[in-house]
Amino acid sequence: MTLAARFTRPARAQGNRPPARPASARSSDVIIVGGGLQGLSSAVHLARRGVSVRLLEAEYCGRHSSGVNAGGVRTLGRHVAEIPLSLAARDRIWHHMEEFAGHDGGFVPSGQLQVCETDADVAAAKARIAELEALGYTHETWADQATVRELVPSMSHHVLGGIWVKDDGYAYPYHVVTAFRASAERAGAEILEQQRVTRLWHEAGVWHVQTQRGTYEAPIVINTAGAWAGELAEQVGDPVPLLADGLMLMVTQRVAPFVEPVLGAMGRPLSFKQYANGTVVIGGSLRCEADPVGRHAIVDMATMRNSAITVTDLFPHLRNMQVVRAWAGVEGFLPDQIPVIGPSVASPGVFHAFGFSAHGFELSPIIGEIMADLVEHGESRLPIHPFRVNRFTQQENT
Amino acid sequence: MNPQASTSPLSYDVVIIGAGPAGMAAAHRAARHQLNVLLLDEQPEVGGQIYRSINSTDPQREAILGPDYRHGHALAAQVAEHVAAGRLTYWPNTAVWQVDTDKTLHVLRDNRPVTVQAQAIIVASGAMERPFPVPGWTLPGVMTAGAGQILLKSASLVPSEPVVLAGCGPLLYLLAVQYLRAGVKIRAILDTTAGTDWKLAWRHGRGLLKGWRYAHKGLSMLREIKNAEVPFYRGIEDLRLEGTDALERVRFSADGRQHSLDAKLCLLHQGVVPNTQITWSLRAEHEWDTDQLCWVPTLTEWCELSVPGIYVAGDGASIGGALVAALQGDLAALGVLRQLNPTGHAGLSQEAATLRAEIASHLAIRPFLNRQYRPRDAFRIPEDDVLVCRCEEVTAGSIREQVALGCTGPNQTKSFSRCGMGPCQGRMCGLTVTEVIAQASGQSPQDVGYYRIRPPIKALTLGQLAQIDP
Amino acid sequence: MVANALFVRLPAQRGSDASPPTVSVFLNDTPLALPADTSLAAGLLAAGVTRFRNATVSGAARAPYCMMGVCFECLVEIDGVPSQQACLVRPREGMRIRTMDTLPGMVFPEGGEVRRATRSANGDTP
Numbered sequence: 001m002t003l004a005a006r007f008t009r010p011a012r013a014q015g016n017r018p019p020a021r022p023a024s025a026r027s028s029d030v031i032i033v034g035g036g037l038q039g040l041s042s043a044v045h046l047a048r049r050g051v052s053v054r055l056l057e058a059e060y061c062g063r064h065s066s067g068v069n070a071g072g073v074r075t076l077g078r079h080v081a082e083i084p085l086s087l088a089a090r091d092r093i094w095h096h097m098e099e100f101a102g103h104d105g106g107f108v109p110s111g112q113l114q115v116c117e118t119d120a121d122v123a124a125a126k127a128r129i130a131e132l133e134a135l136g137y138t139h140e141t142w143a144d145q146a147t148v149r150e151l152v153p154s155m156s157h158h159v160l161g162g163i164w165v166k167d168d169g170y171a172y173p174y175h176v177v178t179a180f181r182a183s184a185e186r187a188g189a190e191i192l193e194q195q196r197v198t199r200l201w202h203e204a205g206v207w208h209v210q211t212q213r214g215t216y217e218a219p220i221v222i223n224t225a226g227a228w229a230g231e232l233a234e235q236v237g238d239p240v241p242l243l244a245d246g247l248m249l250m251v252t253q254r255v256a257p258f259v260e261p262v263l264g265a266m267g268r269p270l271s272f273k274q275y276a277n278g279t280v281v282i283g284g285s286l287r288c289e290a291d292p293v294g295r296h297a298i299v300d301m302a303t304m305r306n307s308a309i310t311v312t313d314l315f316p317h318l319r320n321m322q323v324v325r326a327w328a329g330v331e332g333f334l335p336d337q338i339p340v341i342g343p344s345v346a347s348p349g350v351f352h353a354f355g356f357s358a359h360g361f362e363l364s365p366i367i368g369e370i371m372a373d374l375v376e377h378g379e380s381r382l383p384i385h386p387f388r389v390n391r392f393t394q395q396e397n398t
Numbered sequence: 399m400n401p402q403a404s405t406s407p408l409s410y411d412v413v414i415i416g417a418g419p420a421g422m423a424a425a426h427r428a429a430r431h432q433l434n435v436l437l438l439d440e441q442p443e444v445g446g447q448i449y450r451s452i453n454s455t456d457p458q459r460e461a462i463l464g465p466d467y468r469h470g471h472a473l474a475a476q477v478a479e480h481v482a483a484g485r486l487t488y489w490p491n492t493a494v495w496q497v498d499t500d501k502t503l504h505v506l507r508d509n510r511p512v513t514v515q516a517q518a519i520i521v522a523s524g525a526m527e528r529p530f531p532v533p534g535w536t537l538p539g540v541m542t543a544g545a546g547q548i549l550l551k552s553a554s555l556v557p558s559e560p561v562v563l564a565g566c567g568p569l570l571y572l573l574a575v576q577y578l579r580a581g582v583k584i585r586a587i588l589d590t591t592a593g594t595d596w597k598l599a600w601r602h603g604r605g606l607l608k609g610w611r612y613a614h615k616g617l618s619m620l621r622e623i624k625n626a627e628v629p630f631y632r633g634i635e636d637l638r639l640e641g642t643d644a645l646e647r648v649r650f651s652a653d654g655r656q657h658s659l660d661a662k663l664c665l666l667h668q669g670v671v672p673n674t675q676i677t678w679s680l681r682a683e684h685e686w687d688t689d690q691l692c693w694v695p696t697l698t699e700w701c702e703l704s705v706p707g708i709y710v711a712g713d714g715a716s717i718g719g720a721l722v723a724a725l726q727g728d729l730a731a732l733g734v735l736r737q738l739n740p741t742g743h744a745g746l747s748q749e750a751a752t753l754r755a756e757i758a759s760h761l762a763i764r765p766f767l768n769r770q771y772r773p774r775d776a777f778r779i780p781e782d783d784v785l786v787c788r789c790e791e792v793t794a795g796s797i798r799e800q801v802a803l804g805c806t807g808p809n810q811t812k813s814f815s816r817c818g819m820g821p822c823q824g825r826m827c828g829l830t831v832t833e834v835i836a837q838a839s840g841q842s843p844q845d846v847g848y849y850r851i852r853p854p855i856k857a858l859t860l861g862q863l864a865q866i867d868p
Numbered sequence: 869m870v871a872n873a874l875f876v877r878l879p880a881q882r883g884s885d886a887s888p889p890t891v892s893v894f895l896n897d898t899p900l901a902l903p904a905d906t907s908l909a910a911g912l913l914a915a916g917v918t919r920f921r922n923a924t925v926s927g928a929a930r931a932p933y934c935m936m937g938v939c940f941e942c943l944v945e946i947d948g949v950p951s952q953q954a955c956l957v958r959p960r961e962g963m964r965i966r967t968m969d970t971l972p973g974m975v976f977p978e979g980g981e982v983r984r985a986t987r988s989a990n991g992d993t994p
Contacts, residue, residue, distance in 0.1 A: 002796065002799060003796070003814075003815060004796065004799035004800050004802070004803050004814075004815075005799065007803055060806060060807070060810060062813070067813055068813070173813075174810075174813035174814055175814070178803065178804075178814065181804065182803075193806075251819075252860070253821060253857070253950075253951055253972070254924050254971050254972075255971055255972055256970060256971040256972060257971075277816070278924075278971050296681070298498075298499075299496075299852050299853055300496075300498070301495070301496050301504065301853045301854060301863070302496070302504055302513065302866050304863060305863055305864060305865075305866045305868060308860045308861075308863035308864040309864045311860055312860050312861060312864050318860050319859060319860055319861030319864070320859050320860075320861060320948060320949045320950060320972075321859060321860055321950070321972060322821075322857035322858065322859050322860075322950075322951050323854060323857060323858060323859070323860060323863060324819075324820075324821055324823070324854070324857045325819065325823065325852055325854070326852055326853055326854065327850075327852050328852075440937060440956055441956070442958060447936055454905065458878060459878070462878075491956075493956075526934065526936070526938045527934060527938075536923070536928065536930065536933075536941075537929075538918045538919055538920075538929050538930065538931030539874060539918065539931070540933070541932065541933050541934070541935070542933060542934050542935075544934060544935070544936065545932065545933065545934050545935035545936070548935040548936055549875055549910055549913070549935060550878075552906055552907065552910065553875075553877075553903070553906035553907065553910035553911075553914070554877050554878045555875040555876065555877055555878075555906075555910055555913070555914055556875060556876060556877075556878060557874065557875060557876075558873055558874060558875055558876040559874075580878060643918075643919065643928075643929040644918050644919075644929065644931075662874060663874050673938070788923075788933075788939070788941070789924075789940065790924075790925060791923060791924075791925040791926055820924075820940070821940040821943065821951065822938065822939060822940040825938050825939070825940075826933075826938070826939055826940075857951070859949070
């Protein structure tokens with residue numbers, strides 16, 4: 001079966017409810033703004049519950065962070081508040097992605113290893129593991145030097161050990177986007193591309209959402225507009241200090257297979273993985289200039305020099321491998337580096353999920369469930385209080 | 399022109415990318431006006447492709463190549479003189495891997511990374527062969543007519559056995575004539591166009607008359623080929639290149655009959671198109687030229703891109719040939735002079751106007767040539783089973799399937815199937831992908847757009863990247 | 869003329885050098901003499917090489933197509949560095965060239981053990 005054909009196979013039947021169609025050309029139960037993975041995930045979960053969904057995407061689905069990220073499916077190294085969401089996403093959905101979305105999105109449970117190169121790194125790693133254990137989390141384990149050499153025989157011997165999570169892995173972002181989109185449409189969601197939302201307002205009991213092609217109505221709006229979600233949040237009365245910034249990645253030519261787990265480093269920024277096709281994707285908090293109005297980020301490869309140094313320190317044999325492409329995307333960052341997830345405080349009927357600060361990919365399958373629970377039941381079964389939208393302002397102290 | 403301290407990048411008034419006719423002419427103008435100018439090229443010698451190996455050629459090759467090639471000598475001599483006098487810095491074996499809109503350039507010079515800062519940049523990186531996606535076009539033994547010419551010019555190499563030439567356009571006939579002069583046996587010429595359409599020629603009559611020198615040259619080449627009694631098939635269809643590990647035979651249909659020719663070497667050509675990697679990487683404006691069937695950067699009358707301070711001259715701007723390229727290089731350099739010193743240089747406007755008029759007169763024949771040698775749809779937009787992306791081996795059919803899945807542009811098909819992600823970074827497939835998607839989705843090529851081109855324009859190793867000065 | 873070579877040199881002209889200066893290189897460990905003043909790709913073609921690499925997905929044989937640095941078909945490994953465009957490089961004395969039969973090889977220098985790639989371009993183990 002061709003690559004493309006694999007995406008059109010239907011997933012196993014989800015639940016008993018028949019899919020709902022949008023009520024009319026202009027109105028639906030829910031409008032989702034933003035066709036990245038958070039929005040698409042929300043569309044899948046909601047549509048499967050019989051809710052009529054219309055998703056409005058400014059360019060094409062997965063154009064920005066969701067389609068061009070490093071593909072890490074990572075519970076390792078998460079902010080403590082994200083851990084329950086991250087574990088749920090991984091164990092309930094990522095490991096069953098084919099069942100969930102009709103296609104596995106290229107998910108490989110390769111494990112993730114965060115390497116320690118110095119004694120200080122080792123101390124920090126062990127402290128982290130202890131901290132998590134005290135909170136009841138055992139997914140991060142210590143891998144000593146001998147274990148690391150077994151896990152990654154090709155890596156430089158100066159590595160002293162690392163934090164190892166065996167059930168983490170990686171996937172192909174654009175395949176996940178395509179699978180989610182196909183699933184959402186099969187469940188009855190309507191996905192409209194090239195429709196940039198400029199304004200929304202509440203009138204006569206419904207939200208009116210305007211694009212350059214017209215205005216749509218729904219009682220519920222979900223704001224998953226990524227790096228542009230801050231503007232919408234502001235419009236509904238939830239100002240947040242969201243920064244739209246650029247993140248760069250680079251990829252090598254195809255190289256003979258030499259590493260299985262996804263790698264990070266305790267002491268310096270690194271995200272490093274080798275795909276089944278042999279290419280190696282290298283990232284690690286490589287920030288660059290973004291033009292949010294122009295909706296693009298500008299690659300400055302020269303600043304990726306430090307990543308190249310880190311990689312060749314860990315794998316000297318890679319120094320002759322070519323970087324064939326670098327790219328950058330526009331991402332939304334929040335000051336505390338965790339997202340906003342939850343209902344609007346100022347505007348009933350609006351729900352937010354944005355500001356994933358470069359680590360939203362792995363969470364996305366569960367974010368849609370959280371959004372669907374909020375819409376359907378008014379509460380989430382996973383703890384989302386740390387992600388409340390008003391945590392940045394004085395109001396929450398009153 | 400001494401390099402500055404190693405912690406700050408080398409700095410020039412103008413950096414010229416490409417030492418073909420446009421680059422050499424621009425360098426000559428800039429050096430004469432005492433600008434601090436750097437001319438760089440990834441080849442070891444000046445000349446670009448059209449004047450390849452001009453400094454190391456010999457009388458035998460010149461006789462084969464014909465009188466147009468010799469125009470390169472004057473340009474090359476000017477460059478050599480400026481270099482010897484210290485008025486021009488010339489870096490051969492230098493590949494550009496990133497150009498920023500603030501006119502910083504990152505290059506690999508003899509495989510070492512170097513950063514250069516410019517006040518202005520002239521992109522003169524020329525043209526490349528239009529892709530020719532037919533079944534079997536990736537077999538060893540299938541090459542371009544341009545490759546044949548490069549082997550002749552740079553290495554005095556000619557086909558060892560009877561060669562098949564397939565495609566259309568003046569360069570194909572020129573190569574045929576050059577091979578005949580060199581004593582090479584041509585197995586056949588398979589012309590994918592229907593031959594001279596005189597009704598068409600009449601419609602472009604005025605252009606034809608103004609460009610009579612070009613027209614005359616074209617006709618005399620065809621006469622030379624006819625006199626040599628080379629088997630010449632017109633309006634061929636269904637071209638298939640077959641073989642196991644290398645080319646063994648060429649199949650095609652002509653005049654309603656199937657033909658099969660045993661051949662180990664087939665040279666393809668259906669025109670040249672601007673090499674737009676650098677201009678796309680700058681996010682400059684481009685438009686789809688419906689006559690030339692390719693992307694051309696949008697330029698002001700001073701050859702400036704929509705990115706200030708960066709100019710394009712020569713076939714990289716739009717296909718015009720070597721003489722036009724030299725004139726445009728001169729004009730772009732005038733544009734740079736004007737940028738760097740807006741009030742100086744009396745007479746600059748007048749000189750520029752003269753150049754533009756000369757360029758226009760040389761370009762008069764282009765509409766006729768574009769019509770006459772328009773590559774047929776079937777050879778630009780292939781059947782499902784034909785490879786479009788050579789590097790990642792993606793077929794036209796796969797692209798069409800992805801369009802049906804909802805991929806409406808080349809960047810989506812790239813993300814989905816790796817089409818365009820190989821080492822050539824879309825040079826060999828970009829035009830084809832744009833047109834396949836346009837046809838499959840009912841959009842215009844202009845609306846479909848092109849790949850988002852990112853650095854590195856030429857690959858560099860992790861080791862080289864690690865060496866960049868912070 | 870070398871058997872299998874697709875290209876041959878023009879007959880030398882009276883008064884000019886009968887044959888160009890050459891350098892000795894190694895192709896897949898076999899010694900070879902190539903002209904010093906022309907590209908490696910041109911020299912290899914004239915020496916009868918018809919396969920420079922295997923395509924990375926199907927493993928099919930590939931050889932130069934454009935000769936001007938645009939097609940990236942002429943990629944070879946030179947002195948241990950893979951994926952060099954042979955049409956942009958001139959041969960040097962002692963150069964060690966390998967055709968890219970597999971994905972670029974791995975060499976693990978640490979601990980004294982040296983290993984090459986064990987998987988071929990199309991994913992099979994030999």
